Amino acid sequence: MTDRPTGLRIAAIVPCHNEEITIGKVVRDLSAAVPEMTVYVYDNNSTDRTVEEALAAGAVVRHEYFTGKGNVIRRAFSDIEADIYVTIDGDDTYEAADLPAMIDLLLEGPYDHVLGVRQDTQETSSYRPGHESGNKMFNRLTSRLFKSRVTDMLSGYRVFSRRFVKSFPAISKRFEIETELTVHMMALRLPSAEYPVGFRDRPDGSESKLSTFGDGFRILGLITQLVQHERPRLYYGLLTLIFGALSLILGIPVIIEYFNTGLVPRFPTAFLAAILMLLAILMGSIGLILDGIRRGRRELARLHYLGLQAVAPVIPELKSATPVSNDRDERDAHIERPVPESSETSPKSQSASDAGPSSTSPQNRLHVTRP
Numbered sequence: 001m002t003d004r005p006t007g008l009r010i011a012a013i014v015p016c017h018n019e020e021i022t023i024g025k026v027v028r029d030l031s032a033a034v035p036e037m038t039v040y041v042y043d044n045n046s047t048d049r050t051v052e053e054a055l056a057a058g059a060v061v062r063h064e065y066f067t068g069k070g071n072v073i074r075r076a077f078s079d080i081e082a083d084i085y086v087t088i089d090g091d092d093t094y095e096a097a098d099l100p101a102m103i104d105l106l107l108e109g110p111y112d113h114v115l116g117v118r119q120d121t122q123e124t125s126s127y128r129p130g131h132e133s134g135n136k137m138f139n140r141l142t143s144r145l146f147k148s149r150v151t152d153m154l155s156g157y158r159v160f161s162r163r164f165v166k167s168f169p170a171i172s173k174r175f176e177i178e179t180e181l182t183v184h185m186m187a188l189r190l191p192s193a194e195y196p197v198g199f200r201d202r203p204d205g206s207e208s209k210l211s212t213f214g215d216g217f218r219i220l221g222l223i224t225q226l227v228q229h230e231r232p233r234l235y236y237g238l239l240t241l242i243f244g245a246l247s248l249i250l251g252i253p254v255i256i257e258y259f260n261t262g263l264v265p266r267f268p269t270a271f272l273a274a275i276l277m278l279l280a281i282l283m284g285s286i287g288l289i290l291d292g293i294r295r296g297r298r299e300l301a302r303l304h305y306l307g308l309q310a311v312a313p314v315i316p317e318l319k320s321a322t323p324v325s326n327d328r329d330e331r332d333a334h335i336e337r338p339v340p341e342s343s344e345t346s347p348k349s350q351s352a353s354d355a356g357p358s359s360t361s362p363q364n365r366l367h368v369t370r371p
Contacts, residue, residue: 004107008311010037011082012099014059014090015072020049022092022203027057029096030088034103040080041090042072050090069156070172070180077165083311085160094118094157095198102159102195110311112164113185113192115150116157118199134216138223142179145227145234146186150194153182154219157197164190167305176222183226188302232294234288240280247276 012030016023023041030039041054054061064075084103088094094116106114135154143149156178164168167188172180185192228235241295251273258264 004103008036008083008084010034010084010086011080012037012039012086012088013073013076013080014039014041014054014088015044015064015069015076016041016046016048016050016054016090017044017067018050019090020046020053022058023050023059023090024053026088026090026092026096027059028153029092030086031058033065033096033336037086038082042074042076044068044072048142059223066173068174070170070174070177073177074170075175077168077170083162085162085165087156087158087160089156091202093200093202093349094346095200098195098197099159101195106161107311108157109191109193110161111193112161112190113181114159115152115182115192115194116155116159116197118150118155118157119196120199138179138219142186144225145231146183148186149187150182150186152194154178155197161311163305163310166308169300172222174218178218179219179222180226183223183230186233187230187298188305205302209212214288230294232290233287236283236290239283240287243276243280243283247273247280250276255301259286265294 012034014023014026014030019026027039027041030037039059041050041059043051043054043061043063045065045067051061062076062079064072066075076083084106086099086103088096088099098116102114102116105111135152139150141151142153158181164185166186169182170177170180184190250269254264254266254270254273257266264270
C-alpha cells in the first residue's frame, strides 16, 4: 500500500434503508480495510434494526428523511467535510478489501474520481435479470452522448476528491444519482480512473430496493434531461430536424400544387407546415442561446472547482499505472515526472518520493483512455 499523507480525512458514506442483515458487516469490513476512515451510515427511513446494527459496528449514524439514494448523497456531501469521500452500498455486494487500492489510485493520479467497475466473484452472474444488459446499454448511450467512455456508470462503489464532491450539484432523488455523478465528471472533464472491484449477490434474507423498469425509466429520463442541459445544441438540433422534416413533408406538395395551379386548396395543411417550420426555427434558436448559457455555466463551475483545495498527490518512485485523462488535450498534464535529487528537497517530498510502488499490479487495473 502506498504511504498516504498524514492527517488525511477519509469519509465513507453508506446509504441504508432496511439493511439490518448486512450493514454491520459492511461497516466492520470498511473499518478493517481503512482503519483511519470514518464510516457514516445514513439511515433513510429504515423500519428494522439498521441503526442499532450500524452503531454496534462503530459507524457514525445520521438520518435523511427524504426517501431516495440521491437525497442521501446530496445530504451527505453537504454535511461531511473530508479530503477523500467514498460511496458504497450497505447491501454487502461490494468488496471492501478493494478500497485501499482505489484510494491509492486516486492519490497517485491524482484523480478526482475513481469508479469501481464490478467484476463477478461467483460462477453465476450477480446481476439481477435485465440489470446487466440495461447497464451495458446505458454505458454505451452515455459514452456516445457525452463523448467520454465509461465502463460501469451505475456502480455505487466510488472514491471522490473534495474538489469533485463540493462542485457536484446533486439534483437526483433516487438511484439515478450514479448517472448524474458520471455525467458531472464527463461535463467538467475531470481526471478519472476505473478500478475492478469484487461484486457478489446479496446474502440470503436481504432484499433489493431496485425496480428494474421503474429505475430504468428514471435513469433514461435523467439522461435525456442532462443531454438537454449539457448538450443543448444536440438536443434542440434534433428537434429542429424533426419539425423541419415534417414541415417539408407536408409543405412541398402544397407548394408544387400552388406553382402548377396558382391555388392552395389544402389550406389547413399549408398552415400546419408553416407552424412546424416556425417551430423548427424556434428550436434551433433556443439551442444556440442555451449553448451559450451552458458555456458560461460550465466556466463558472470550472472556476469553482479550481478554487477548491486539491489533495496532495502521492507519487511513488516507480509508477505501476498509466494515467487516465478524460480529455486528449489534458493527458500531458497527468504525466508523472521524476523528482529531481536535491539536498533542498523537503522531508515531505522526500518521503513521498521514497515510497515504494503500489502493491496493486498493473494487471489488476482498468485503464480507459477517454476520447
